[in-house]
Amino acid sequence: MLRTKKALVNIVVALFGQILGLFVSFIARIYFVKYLGAEYLGLNGLFTNIISILSLVELGIGPAIVYSLYRPLAENDIQKVKSLMKLYKKAYTLIGIIIFIVGLLVIPILPLFVTNKANIIGLEPIFVLFVINASISYFFSYKRNLIIADQYRYVATIYRYSFFIFLNVLQIFILFLTKNYLIFLIMMILCTLLENIFVARRADRMYPFLKKKNALKLDKGTILEIKRNTSALIFHKIGGVVINSTDNILISINLGVIWVGLYSNYLLIITALHTMIGQIFTAVTATVGNLVAVESKKKSLFMFQVIYLANFWIYGLCLIGLFLLINPFMNFWLGKQMLISMDVVSFILINFYIQGMRKTVLTFREASGLYWNDRYKPLFEVTVNLIVSIILVPHYGLPGIFIGTIVSTMTICFWLEPYVLYKHGFHSPLKPYFLKYIYYLIVLLVAGVITHEVTSLIAEESVISFIFIALISLSLPNVIFLIFFYRTKEFQYWFNLFKSVFKKRMQKK
Known part of the structure; x- marks a missing residue:
């Protein structure tokens, strides 16, 4: 406690x-x-x-x-x-x-x-x-x-x-x-x-x-x-x-330093969200380190699954909201001259989600000190990233750079990082991790499609319509996630935890 x-x-x-x-x-x-x-x-x-x-x-x-x-x-x-x-x-x-x-x-x-x-x-x-x-x-x-x-x-x-x-x-x-x-x-x-x-x-x-x-x-x-x-x-x-x-x-x-400026506005939002969410994982890293140092592998694995659900819930909600809101927000914030086309933005956001879903694995790897077991992974990751980016950027511009990152992550990090954690940290089979990843992706697609269809009924471009879309983007995916997950042990852990904290707050009052 x-x-x-x-x-x-x-x-x-x-x-x-x-x-x-x-x-x-x-x-x-x-x-x-x-x-x-x-x-x-x-x-x-x-x-x-x-x-x-x-x-x-x-x-x-x-x-x-x-x-x-x-x-x-x-x-x-x-x-x-x-x-x-x-x-x-x-x-x-x-x-x-x-x-x-x-x-x-x-x-x-x-x-x-x-x-x-x-x-x-x-x-x-x-x-x-x-x-x-x-x-x-x-x-x-x-x-x-x-x-x-x-x-x-x-x-x-x-x-x-x-x-x-x-x-x-x-x-x-x-x-x-x-x-x-x-x-x-x-x-x-x-x-x-x-x-x-x-x-x-x-x-x-x-x-x-x-x-x-x-x-x-x-x-x-x-x-x-x-x-x-x-x-x-x-x-x-x-x-x-x-x-x-x-x-x-x-x-x-x-492409020139001006394109760096345009991308940096989007990067400010993406980085801010990564940092905000990262604060959660960074905040619990020392706690996980203490857990790994003194508790059993079974308990550590369960807590990994609990945090992994929160990882998906937060990044899935952010991804849906960003797809629907980032360019309208950019227009209100800095003007149309600072916009990047949604085709390009889509690659930025896909990369945002893929990188975000690694947070739980990396947090537990760091807290467990498992740096040695995948020490050569970054060299392969960097090589693939740079080769793909350098080949594609002259032909496709900004998307070429983000495709390079996506390809290197999915061909190397996606499977190697959880493999090392499950084998050397949890001493547990890896298959349940990938099945859960796929299940989370299906839930995300369902929630994203439904939310897009509902918000597409709001055609007007105004501050009021932006607020309505934002409210729907925040509420509807949460309801859909709740329908899919409320019976799981991981969700029940979070529910009981927050219920306990709320009761203690009420008793103090």
């Missing part, structure tokens, strides 16, 4: 923060486009992706150490936690310095990535500010991750979104007064530094032993475990960064 309570608090705070942050992001994007234009918007997305590639320097040592923290935290082994945090501090300080140096070395080749920079001033100084922001983010984050590993993610989340909202308000004010992108980025660096300092000070108050210098040397077994997981995570890190961070680079090189 303590694990459940911590997970629920983390989820509620994360969702509230993400919704508030998303609202502020939409407003900030309006002012960004108004005062700086699509070129700088595209440059912002491009440089963000390049910085993500630089993060390969981290090599996965962070997640490896966080995994090593789960058991000593559960067992209150303070000495081992201190030793792990000492190693963590040294590693992340070195990583921050290396990222800064490597970032500066990238500057001479920047023109290769920006094919159309007619209206962009100060390309190199802009990139330097991105590099500085990335490097300083590592200097205190090891303390943030201790809070997260101890199942108190909501503490870090509150600081994260408080500074995020403050930053966006400040940047809107800067754009209104100066229309200067460099000052805009300097404010980003300032807020990153302040947020990290505040979180580090909070960690010192929560864990006073962090101030003590008498950390013991780690035992050989723990060091070997960290090295083994880190060596495996190197491949996962490469795969994740290349898959998630090369799209804007390929778009910029082949």
